[in-house]
Amino acid sequence: xxxxxxxxxxxxxxGQRVTISCSGSSSNIGSNYVYWYQQLPGTAPKLLIYxxxxxxxxxxxxxxxxxxxxxxxxxxxxxxxxxxxxxxCAAWDDSLSGPWVFGGGTKLTVL
Amino acid sequence: QLQxxxxxxxxVKPSQTLSLTCAVSGxxxxxxxxxxSWIRQPPGKGLEWIGYIYHSGSTYYNPSLKSRVxxxxxxxxxxxxxxxxxVTAADTAVYYCARVSxxxxxxxxxxxxxxxxxx
Numbered sequence: 001x002x003x004x005x006x007x008x009x010x011x012x013x014x015g016q017r018v019t020i021s022c023s024g025s026s027s028n029i030g031s032n033y034v035y036w037y038q039q040l041p042g043t044a045p046k047l048l049i050y051x052x053x054x055x056x057x058x059x060x061x062x063x064x065x066x067x068x069x070x071x072x073x074x075x076x077x078x079x080x081x082x083x084x085x086x087x088x089c090a091a092w093d094d095s096l097s098g099p100w101v102f103g104g105g106t107k108l109t110v111l
Numbered sequence: 112q113l114q115x116x117x118x119x120x121x122x123v124k125p126s127q128t129l130s131l132t133c134a135v136s137g138x139x140x141x142x143x144x145x146x147x148s149w150i151r152q153p154p155g156k157g158l159e160w161i162g163y164i165y166h167s168g169s170t171y172y173n174p175s176l177k178s179r180v181x182x183x184x185x186x187x188x189x190x191x192x193x194x195x196x197x198v199t200a201a202d203t204a205v206y207y208c209a210r211v212s213x214x215x216x217x218x219x220x221x222x223x224x225x226x227x228x229x230x
Binding site: 002033035044051099 | 215
């Protein structure tokens with residue numbers, strides 16, 4: 001049972017815009033930054049979004065993050081086949097669950 | 112370019128201690144502002160944070176694993192290590208090491224190493 005809640009799956013067709021949600025609580029998302037990681041099949045996770053909505057160098061601007069209250073979202077616009085991967089949200093947690101907590105992951109399928 | 116590389120025992124017997132090392136290259140593990148973390152991923156499941164060690168040597172562990180985990184740093188070898196005691200089949204996973212750049216998150220990851228707990 002993950003501290004942060006994500007839908008197990010999401011899908012879209014090439015060119016579409018898809019969003020992945022991440023729900024938490026006041027001790028994590030509500031009071032700390034949210035991070036998103038992309039894990040392509042058989043590879044290590046890669047930082048996609050940090051500090052809620054910042055992109056590391058090299059991450060396309062098709063990827064964007066947002067946060068509101070105790071929830072966060074990752075949006076992918078202009079969906080491409082190479083975006084098919086697992087996506088995880090993460091946050092610092094101020095409670096006994098922490099410090100770092102992850103979501104259970106969302107498998108994105110490009111149809 | 113900073114790189115991390117995990118190594119260690121790939122097969123561990125139940126009740127024994129799992130030992131892994133993460134070698135840091137392209138940068139110093141003693142650089143201020145960073146912490147060094149371990150994360151694991153059981154087969155077909157999501158990510159679980161295990162713990163991290165600050166450049167100062169302070170450690171923070173996942174409360175659910177705290178009684179069994181030790182993370183340490185060897186500055187002379189520019190590496191940090193994970194020990195997990197009294198392992199069971201539930202500890203079978205791919206283990207990753209990562210650098211945590213403060214509020215900028217876990218920005219550099221190793222490729223991961225598979226550990227199987229089995230007799």
